Amino acid sequence: MKRPASWQAIRTEALRRIHTGLWSPGARIPDEAELAAEFSCARATVNRALRSLAEDGLLERRRKGGTRVPTTPVRKATFEIAIIRQDIEGRSQEYGYRLIDDRLAAPPAEVLAEFETSRDVVLRHVTALHFAEGRPFCLEDRWLNPQIVKMGEVEFGTLSANEWLVRNIAYSGGKIGFHALAADRDAAGKLECAEGAALFAIERTTRNPTATITFVRLTYAPGYRMEAKL
Amino acid sequence: MKRPASWQAIRTEALRRIHTGLWSPGARIPDEAELAAEFSCARATVNRALRSLAEDGLLERRRKGGTRVPTTPVRKATFEIAIIRQDIEGRSQEYGYRLIDDRLAAPPAEVLAEFETSRDVVLRHVTALHFAEGRPFCLEDRWLNPQIVKMGEVEFGTLSANEWLVRNIAYSGGKIGFHALAADRDAAGKLECAEGAALFAIERTTRNPTATITFVRLTYAPGYRMEAKL
DNA sequence: TGGCAAATTATGTCTACACTTATTTTTCGA
DNA sequence: TCGAAAAATAAGTGTAGACATAATTTGCCA
Numbered sequence: 001m002k003r004p005a006s007w008q009a010i011r012t013e014a015l016r017r018i019h020t021g022l023w024s025p026g027a028r029i030p031d032e033a034e035l036a037a038e039f040s041c042a043r044a045t046v047n048r049a050l051r052s053l054a055e056d057g058l059l060e061r062r063r064k065g066g067t068r069v070p071t072t073p074v075r076k077a078t079f080e081i082a083i084i085r086q087d088i089e090g091r092s093q094e095y096g097y098r099l100i101d102d103r104l105a106a107p108p109a110e111v112l113a114e115f116e117t118s119r120d121v122v123l124r125h126v127t128a129l130h131f132a133e134g135r136p137f138c139l140e141d142r143w144l145n146p147q148i149v150k151m152g153e154v155e156f157g158t159l160s161a162n163e164w165l166v167r168n169i170a171y172s173g174g175k176i177g178f179h180a181l182a183a184d185r186d187a188a189g190k191l192e193c194a195e196g197a198a199l200f201a202i203e204r205t206t207r208n209p210t211a212t213i214t215f216v217r218l219t220y221a222p223g224y225r226m227e228a229k230l
Numbered sequence: 231m232k233r234p235a236s237w238q239a240i241r242t243e244a245l246r247r248i249h250t251g252l253w254s255p256g257a258r259i260p261d262e263a264e265l266a267a268e269f270s271c272a273r274a275t276v277n278r279a280l281r282s283l284a285e286d287g288l289l290e291r292r293r294k295g296g297t298r299v300p301t302t303p304v305r306k307a308t309f310e311i312a313i314i315r316q317d318i319e320g321r322s323q324e325y326g327y328r329l330i331d332d333r334l335a336a337p338p339a340e341v342l343a344e345f346e347t348s349r350d351v352v353l354r355h356v357t358a359l360h361f362a363e364g365r366p367f368c369l370e371d372r373w374l375n376p377q378i379v380k381m382g383e384v385e386f387g388t389l390s391a392n393e394w395l396v397r398n399i400a401y402s403g404g405k406i407g408f409h410a411l412a413a414d415r416d417a418a419g420k421l422e423c424a425e426g427a428a429l430f431a432i433e434r435t436t437r438n439p440t441a442t443i444t445f446v447r448l449t450y451a452p453g454y455r456m457e458a459k460l
Numbered sequence: 461t462g463g464c465a466a467a468t469t470a471t472g473t474c475t476a477c478a479c480t481t482a483t484t485t486t487t488c489g490a
Numbered sequence: 491t492c493g494a495a496a497a498a499t500a501a502g503t504g505t506a507g508a509c510a511t512a513a514t515t516t517g518c519c520a
């Protein structure tokens with residue numbers, strides 16, 4: 001092994017050994033020092049390669065325990081969650097936006113639960129439609145923490161809440177969920193599809209360290225597909 | 231800054247500066263050497279912290295160009311794609327499996343496209359049901375490359391193809407897509423739901439460097455939700 | 461003025477070493 | 491024999507320095 005053997009080369013070789021079964025599932029692989037000797041490089045370089053594989057779920061590493069190939073690898077798929085406008089423009093389609101409603105209202109129970117707050121709280125409820133090539137693309141049904149995004153101070157008439165938030169609000173975490181739902185009368189009307197049509201929906205909760213900022217359900221018009229590479 | 235300031239501490243501090251707008255979107259942040267001086271640590275430690283943030287989409291880094299805060303951050307959500315059995319057992323539910331069909335057949339055009347092969351090819355078509363607590367959970371409709379997974383050599387009567395493949399076949403890449411679809415008569419019957427019900431489906435293509443190994447569509451019974459943290 | 465080449469610069473990567481921390485294994489005493 | 495303390499081990503992290511690489515900027519020449 002005369003070539004400088006970058007960490008990527010080591011990663012590739014390690015991947016090959018996993019794939020060919022040379023390093024079999026459940027088995028412990030040589031420790032970093034041994035591999036460093038084999039590839040005649042520094043241990044840190046081996047560490048970089050193995051850490052990278054571990055981040056992708058292809059290896060499991062524990063102090064002292066050593067590094068092993070998981071018996072049942074849990075593959076990880078990373079999705080890029082872009083602003084809806086970017087998503088549409090990325091398809092070379094014309095983006096459109098229309099605010100439907102923006103008012104304070106009492107949220108349903110499941111939304112309230114996401115805000116982990118007392119009952120009788122009033123949240124800012126924003127409804128809007130995103131268009132691609134003039135046709136309804138995505139229905140945005142959003143609940144905002146009015147203490148963070150105040151009525152009157154910020155309007156979503158031309159810039160969507162989706163975009164405004166990404167640009168202006170700090171976040172620290174949250175969760176996202178995908179599911180399928182049947183179009184109810186309201187959604188069907190807005191998305192111009194048949195009632196009962198199967199729609200793809202994303203629900204997302206965004207928090208900062210102190211409070212929940214927003215909960216949103218994005219319901220996509222029929223035919224939407226979310227893709228990622230493995 | 232007397233504490234050794236681990237790379238995670240630097241990451242956290244950098245995150246804070248992004249969130250508070252101290253490092254504003256689009257602006258270039260101090261280079262690694264400067265930050266290393268500020269935190270009185272080695273440049274490699276700063277590098278580790280900033281690289282970590284860049285991997286999460288919170289910073290953009292380019293050689294020479296320096297590091298900057300993206301104006302429209304593209305959040306990344308990582309989903310763990312587990313074996314279906316693990317998914318169900320992880321919910322403390324009883325897993326069940328039944329093979330429905332396993333035969334060589336001519337695939338439809340859209341499947342053929344994933345295999346990037348000539349027409350008139352015959353693939354191995356496996357259909358199976360996964361159960362949770364005795365109720366249909368997920369319908370597996372899979373096309374396999376018969377040169378890789380040969381009829382007769384491997385049977386999926388008790389161990390699902392889903393699981394067998396994860397354990398036995400090397401992969402190098404592929405793609406995954408999520409969408410919603412309406413239950414057709416066949417799916418409705420197998421999943422014991424109403425025809426036309428909105429179902430969540432995952433389509434996955436898995437390749438090795440040489441050929442496509444398998445294409446699978448997993449159609450989940452109504453109510454399924456796929457979740458991830460942000 | 462236009463364009464190509466060279467200098468500059470910030471990140472990317474590697475090395476060799478040291479020290480830390482989590483965990484297992486061993487040892488030894490009750 | 492059990493259990494707690496000690497030793498051993500493998501990964502995790504940090505440092506200082508060096509060189510590599512990509513991209514921008516500068517400067518020169520036509």
